[in-house]
Amino acid sequence: MTPADLRLDEAAVRLGVVVEAPQHSGLLGVLDYLSATPLPPGTLVRVPLGRRVVTGVVWAVLPPSGEVPVRATEDLKAVIEVLDGLPALPSAWRQLVAFAAAYYQRGLGEMALMVLPPELRQLDAVQLQRRLKRLDKALATAPVAAPVATVAATAAGDSTGAPLPELSAQQALALSALAAGGARPFLLWGSTGSGKTEVYLRRAQEALDAGQQVLMMVPEINLTPQLEARVAERFAGRRIVSLHSGLTPAQRLRNWVMALQGHADLVLGTRLSVFTPLPRLGLIVVDEEHDPSYKQQDGARYSARDLAVYRAHLEKVPVMLGSATPSLESWHNALPVAEGGSGRYLRLDMPERIGGGDMPRVRLLDQNHVLKATMGQEPPPLSRPLLDAIAQRVERGEQSLVLLNRRGYAPVLHCSDCGWKSGCPHCSAWRVFHKADRTLRCHHCGFSERVPRACPDCGNQDIQPVGRGTERLEEQLAAALPGARVGRIDADVTKLKGALEAQLASVHAGEVDVLVGTQMVAKGHDFRRITLVAAVNPDAALFASDFRAAERQFALLLQAAGRAGRDADVAGHSEMWVQTWHATHPLYQALQRYDFASFATRQLQERQMAGLPPYASLAMLRAEGKTQEAAQGFLEAAASAVQDLVAQTPEAAGLMLYPAVPTPVQRVANVERAQLMIECGQRAVLQRFLSEAQAVWLAQAQQHRRSGLIRWAVDVDPLAI
DNA sequence: AGCACGCCGACT
DNA sequence: GTCGGCGTGCTC
Numbered sequence: 001m002t003p004a005d006l007r008l009d010e011a012a013v014r015l016g017v018v019v020e021a022p023q024h025s026g027l028l029g030v031l032d033y034l035s036a037t038p039l040p041p042g043t044l045v046r047v048p049l050g051r052r053v054v055t056g057v058v059w060a061v062l063p064p065s066g067e068v069p070v071r072a073t074e075d076l077k078a079v080i081e082v083l084d085g086l087p088a089l090p091s092a093w094r095q096l097v098a099f100a101a102a103y104y105q106r107g108l109g110e111m112a113l114m115v116l117p118p119e120l121r122q123l124d125a126v127q128l129q130r131r132l133k134r135l136d137k138a139l140a141t142a143p144v145a146a147p148v149a150t151v152a153a154t155a156a157g158d159s160t161g162a163p164l165p166e167l168s169a170q171q172a173l174a175l176s177a178l179a180a181g182g183a184r185p186f187l188l189w190g191s192t193g194s195g196k197t198e199v200y201l202r203r204a205q206e207a208l209d210a211g212q213q214v215l216m217m218v219p220e221i222n223l224t225p226q227l228e229a230r231v232a233e234r235f236a237g238r239r240i241v242s243l244h245s246g247l248t249p250a251q252r253l254r255n256w257v258m259a260l261q262g263h264a265d266l267v268l269g270t271r272l273s274v275f276t277p278l279p280r281l282g283l284i285v286v287d288e289e290h291d292p293s294y295k296q297q298d299g300a301r302y303s304a305r306d307l308a309v310y311r312a313h314l315e316k317v318p319v320m321l322g323s324a325t326p327s328l329e330s331w332h333n334a335l336p337v338a339e340g341g342s343g344r345y346l347r348l349d350m351p352e353r354i355g356g357g358d359m360p361r362v363r364l365l366d367q368n369h370v371l372k373a374t375m376g377q378e379p380p381p382l383s384r385p386l387l388d389a390i391a392q393r394v395e396r397g398e399q400s401l402v403l404l405n406r407r408g409y410a411p412v413l414h415c416s417d418c419g420w421k422s423g424c425p426h427c428s429a430w431r432v433f434h435k436a437d438r439t440l441r442c443h444h445c446g447f448s449e450r451v452p453r454a455c456p457d458c459g460n461q462d463i464q465p466v467g468r469g470t471e472r473l474e475e476q477l478a479a480a481l482p483g484a485r486v487g488r489i490d491a492d493v494t495k496l497k498g499a500l501e502a503q504l505a506s507v508h509a510g511e512v513d514v515l516v517g518t519q520m521v522a523k524g525h526d527f528r529r530i531t532l533v534a535a536v537n538p539d540a541a542l543f544a545s546d547f548r549a550a551e552r553q554f555a556l557l558l559q560a561a562g563r564a565g566r567d568a569d570v571a572g573h574s575e576m577w578v579q580t581w582h583a584t585h586p587l588y589q590a591l592q593r594y595d596f597a598s599f600a601t602r603q604l605q606e607r608q609m610a611g612l613p614p615y616a617s618l619a620m621l622r623a624e625g626k627t628q629e630a631a632q633g634f635l636e637a638a639a640s641a642v643q644d645l646v647a648q649t650p651e652a653a654g655l656m657l658y659p660a661v662p663t664p665v666q667r668v669a670n671v672e673r674a675q676l677m678i679e680c681g682q683r684a685v686l687q688r689f690l691s692e693a694q695a696v697w698l699a700q701a702q703q704h705r706r707s708g709l710i711r712w713a714v715d716v717d718p719l720a721i
Numbered sequence: 722a723g724c725a726c727g728c729c730g731a732c733t
Numbered sequence: 734g735t736c737g738g739c740g741t742g743c744t745c
Binding site: 025051 | 725
Binding site: 016017021025026027030031034047049050070077 | 741745
């Protein structure tokens with residue numbers, strides 16, 4: 001025994017500490033440690049775990065009475081050091097983490113540590129102390145006054161900077177509804193350009209003036225530099241920090257610490273920012289709440305939008321979800337009970353564009369007609385009428401945006417002699433032909449090779465690209481529109497740091513006439529001079545097996561339409577072209593009328609009949625294995641192991657397990673994947689079932705590891721099925 | 722997850 | 734004779 005241990009024996013306290021440990025480690029809940037002094041819950045500590053030292057969070061000072069201690073006191077290890085100098089993580093933060101861990105079926109420690117800045121988990125007490133000292137010094141010399149002083153200055157009526165833009169009637173109405181308050185979350189339903197941001201900013205201003213902190217969430221921060229700039233400009237006297245995965249580890253720690261210390265007034269962040277500890281939180285905003293980016297797609301698959309609503313409820317602060325095309329879940333929540341909704345949210349409508357600029361006229365270009373007109377000839381890359389319309393824009397010095405949601409030159413290469421296709425050796429997917437760097441690339445595992453000059457199977461020199469991606473579209477447009485300057489923005493162009501900014505700047509400067517891009521251009525960017533937006537191949541979503549495909553596509557097309565004609569002087573003749581084989585499809589018909597409400601109503605009816613969200617809750621049990629049999633074998637065993645539990649749930653709850661099936665892309669990087677859908681009419685019943693099943697599955701997984709199971713996980717409220 | 726221990730092949 | 738492959742097992 002060391003002297004330290006001896007001292008601990010005198011008056012040691014038992015602490016519950018959570019550490020980073022995934023479920024299959026078997027270390028689920030709270031671990032017990034000894035401490036010389038009782039530490040408040042939320043304190044960060046370094047504790048021994050096996051042979052290493054890890055960072056943990058104190059969860060409870062004493063284990064709940066009545067619980068049988070897992071270990072005798074003499075077998076417990078002692079806390080090594082306390083990461084003091086930081087305030088303890090607030091109780092609201094711990095409650096949010098505990099809720100998220102329970103709801104998304106993850107370990108408490110895993111969830112807690114995962115949402116801390118990665119850097120913080122690495123540092124020991126001395127290193128953290130150094131960082132904090134440096135931060136203190138930076139704060140003392142920063143141009144922004146300490147928060148208390150800033151609040152005082154503002155309260156004293158010190159108004160500086162540009163005058164605020166005048167509010168439209170509908171903005172004023174929305175703001176007064178917000179002011180009237182109530183405990184319900186708000187759904188701000190406003191078309192693109194209706195001034196949702198101004199409503200956020202005004203409401204945020206009120207919170208800031210009241211000395212509160214604001215959490216403003218956006219789907220992807222690099223897609224919304226304009227919002228960031230606007231927030232910074234509006235709140236020039238305040239301390240604004242951003243939180244997203246693009247920051248360096250040191251920046252992320254720094255901004256997070258400022259939030260926790262209460263020095264940051266406004267946090268602008270992506271989904272991970274929903275967990276930022278904010279001691280004086282006064283408002284949460286979730287912009288573009290329908291965006292799928294809010295759902296974490298690996299590890300703990302949480303929905304930051306849903307957690308934001310829960311957090312607002314927990315901390316009794318208002319939450320505002322904003323979108324032109326709300327998720328059907330939110331839409332349903334914002335429909336009054338009398339109209340078949342849940343009535344949980346209050347909807348604020350802002351249907352009109354500021355400045356009177358109309359949304360572009362939607363033209364559905366029926367490909368069946370075009371085909372007839374070109375019968376017998378090689379069909380042009382784009383329909384003639386669309387090409388002509390773009391050419392007209394070029395002539396007038398206006399810009400066009402052509403959307404195609406597929407990167408690369410062609411999705412697959414094909415040998416017409418022997419039938420060879422450019423499959424990926426590691427995945428059940430085609431390798432995409434990228435002409436720019438002459439490679440065949442797998443978009444799933446990243447496997448890349450120089451494109452072969454001849455067919456690798458039969459030596460045929462004549463291998464052909466099949467289908468079309470943005471690279472090829474760019475090439476075809478350049479050929480079809482001589483003299484036009486054609487540019488492209490997609491993930492390939494953007495890979496280089498600063499390339500996106502550079503390309504956007506050249507579009508804004510009018511150096512590009514026709515911009516080709518994937519969905520990333522449809523999001524967030526304001527293009528003042530674009531008068532034509534075209535969706536070239538939008539039909540796939542109409543027949544996708546994923547029940548959310550239509551919802552996503554409608555949102556994307558509407559958002560894309562919003563890129564056109566944002567200046568009133570060009571809005572009058574702006575157009576959105578949709579090149580389709582199914583012009584009479586209800587989705588396009590609703591789009592043409594900009595009638596989201598009727599689209600949503602129709603979709604909700606279909607969901608209700610099919611027993612899908614928001615009328616039922618889903619969870620997906622996913623498995624990865626060395627073979628498809630291993631993955632499916634586990635899922636089947638898992639399903640039969642919980643038959644009793646299923647039988648115990650009330651019949652009326654409609655709990656149902658579907659058969660195990662391969663995932664849409666069955667094999668990725670030589671790992672086979674399968675999934676099993678679980679459906680339930682009542683969310684609470686599904687929750688109870690999942691947490692009980694989890695324990696059964698843990699044991700089941702252990703047995704299946706030998707037969708080739710690699711990983712498994714539950715995805716609660718899956719986005720894609 | 723880490724990080725150990727543990728038992729079988731090609732190297733100084 | 735060792736270095737090292739990754740299978741199995743444990744961490745309050």
